[in-house]
Amino acid sequence: MSPTGARQVPEFGPSAKIFVAGHRGLVGSAISTALRDGGHENLVERTRAELDLTDQAAVDAFFDAEDIEFVFLAAAKVGGIHANNTERAEFIYDNLVIETNVIDAAYRHGVEKLLFLGSSCIYPKLADQPIREEALLTGPLEETNEPYAIAKIAGVKLCEAYRRQYGFDAISLMPTNLYGPGDNFDLESSHVIPALVRKAHEAKVTGAPTMTVWGSGEPRREFLHVRDLADATVFLMANYDEEIPINVGVGEDVTVRELAELVADAVGFTGELAFDGSKPDGTPRKVLDVSRLNALGWRAKISLPDGLAETYRWYLEDGDALAAE
Numbered sequence: 560m561s562p563t564g565a566r567q568v569p570e571f572g573p574s575a576k577i578f579v580a581g582h583r584g585l586v587g588s589a590i591s592t593a594l595r596d597g598g599h600e601n602l603v604e605r606t607r608a609e610l611d612l613t614d615q616a617a618v619d620a621f622f623d624a625e626d627i628e629f630v631f632l633a634a635a636k637v638g639g640i641h642a643n644n645t646e647r648a649e650f651i652y653d654n655l656v657i658e659t660n661v662i663d664a665a666y667r668h669g670v671e672k673l674l675f676l677g678s679s680c681i682y683p684k685l686a687d688q689p690i691r692e693e694a695l696l697t698g699p700l701e702e703t704n705e706p707y708a709i710a711k712i713a714g715v716k717l718c719e720a721y722r723r724q725y726g727f728d729a730i731s732l733m734p735t736n737l738y739g740p741g742d743n744f745d746l747e748s749s750h751v752i753p754a755l756v757r758k759a760h761e762a763k764v765t766g767a768p769t770m771t772v773w774g775s776g777e778p779r780r781e782f783l784h785v786r787d788l789a790d791a792t793v794f795l796m797a798n799y800d801e802e803i804p805i806n807v808g809v810g811e812d813v814t815v816r817e818l819a820e821l822v823a824d825a826v827g828f829t830g831e832l833a834f835d836g837s838k839p840d841g842t843p844r845k846v847l848d849v850s851r852l853n854a855l856g857w858r859a860k861i862s863l864p865d866g867l868a869e870t871y872r873w874y875l876e877d878g879d880a881l882a883a884e
């Protein structure tokens with residue numbers, strides 16, 4: 560029961576009024592595209608300048624003014640291992656404030672269903688692999704991104720508490736590492752794939768003999784193309800209604816060294832890899848158990864080699880790729 564009393568339950572159909580929070584980011588832009596491609600015509604999107612999600616009064620006024628029925632909460636402060644490890648205060652504060660403002664206002668303004676995005680990095684550092692959803696909060700977190708993980712765990716628990724106490728239909732997804740067109744290619748704040756694509760490209764066009772890879776190259780990571788994630792979020796908004804978070808991934812992983820070799824192939828860099836041991840490896844492994852998701856009838860479709868080739872093409876055409884000398 561929403562606080563505004565009993566009412567006709569809106570269906571997640573073409574005319575459903577949907578707010579995509581964070582529609583300009585890697586994930587939010589892919590979700591907006593997936594929704595439009597799926598025939599949803601009534602999307603509400605706000606840039607950060609139009610709606611500051613860290614401002615509770617502004618978020619309240621927005622939900623007051625707009626009769627939103629479904630929310631995809633893709634807005635967050637995100638980044639790679641270095642950004643998480645050096646901007647610890649922003650990663651916990653910004654993510655806590657965004658999620659508390661949006662989840663609470665959505666409930667109080669009678670939103671029918673909200674989809675929250677966690678991350679595989681909020682599971683315990685040494686969780687049994689592949690990681691099952693039940694592993695959450697069963698052990699210490701990875702130190703380099705603990706502030707972000709604590710904020711995202713709080714978001715998962717907010718959804719659980721509002722569902723249990725108020726009957727608010729909030730679901731939480733736990734996506735694995737994401738990549739794809741529209742990613743952040745800044746070498747300091749980015750995740751590994753855009754960073755390696757940029758470094759391989761720059762080494763190729765400048766004729767450098769090596770490209771630098773952070774850490775030992777031994778950690779293992781699972782990668783899901785962002786278009787697959789977006790497809791999964793639309794599928795789960797329509798088909799998932801349980802309290803427990805649900806993993807979203809491909810269920811297999813590669814070492815950072817194998818990834819760097821795949822990126823070098825995709826870019827056409829033929830030099831050597833130089834491993835920088837002064838940079839952190841982070842979690843040794845975090846591959847997800849996706850049996851629950853697969854049992855619902857969804858599987859990832861885009862292979863890593865195909866996804867890397869597409870990401871490089873996007874970087875050349877729309878990113879700020881260094882031109883060949």
Ligand code: GFB
Nearest residue numbers: 639640643678680704749750751754772773774839840841
């Ligand atoms: O993608 P990444 O920054 O995030 O790093 P995490 C993955 C692995 O790639 C780490 C190595 O072992 C990095 O040391 N790596 C190698 C590099 N070269 C590079 C490089 O040039 N740039 C980067 N960034 N990494 C994040 C969390 O952990 O996972 C976030 O900190 C978020 O909170 C994200 O959840 C999904 O997978 O280590």
